[in-house]
Amino acid sequence: MGSKANEVQVGGTHYKSEIQHWDFIIANEIPYLEAMVIKYLTRWRKKGGTQDVLKAYHFMLKLAESLELNLTLPSTGEPTASYVDQDRESKKVPRK
Numbered sequence: 001m002g003s004k005a006n007e008v009q010v011g012g013t014h015y016k017s018e019i020q021h022w023d024f025i026i027a028n029e030i031p032y033l034e035a036m037v038i039k040y041l042t043r044w045r046k047k048g049g050t051q052d053v054l055k056a057y058h059f060m061l062k063l064a065e066s067l068e069l070n071l072t073l074p075s076t077g078e079p080t081a082s083y084v085d086q087d088r089e090s091k092k093v094p095r096k
Contacts, residue, residue: 033063 006020021042025035036059044052 033059033066037063 006023021035021039024030025038030038037056040048040052040056040059044050044056048055
């Protein structure tokens with residue numbers, strides 16, 4: 001039998017990390033929709049940018065729908081996204 005899955009990288013290096021996403025999901029027995037939210041939220045800075053945040057949001061909406069949660073969703077189509085540097089925000093001097 002060939003190499004183990006964690007020893008092989010298919011396309012790029014963006015998935016390299018101490019804990020592989022699939023190992024975390026398997027170890028914690030996380031269902032598919034929740035796993036996809038985690039996947040996209042943990043890779044957005046390295047791979048897909050804000051599009052991955054939107055993908056995580058999309059999977060979260062489907063999860064909410066599957067749980068029959070009554071949510072008010074944006075009626076204007078795709079939500080807009082802007083990244084806020086939380087470190088920079090926390091260093092701002094408070095207004096008086």
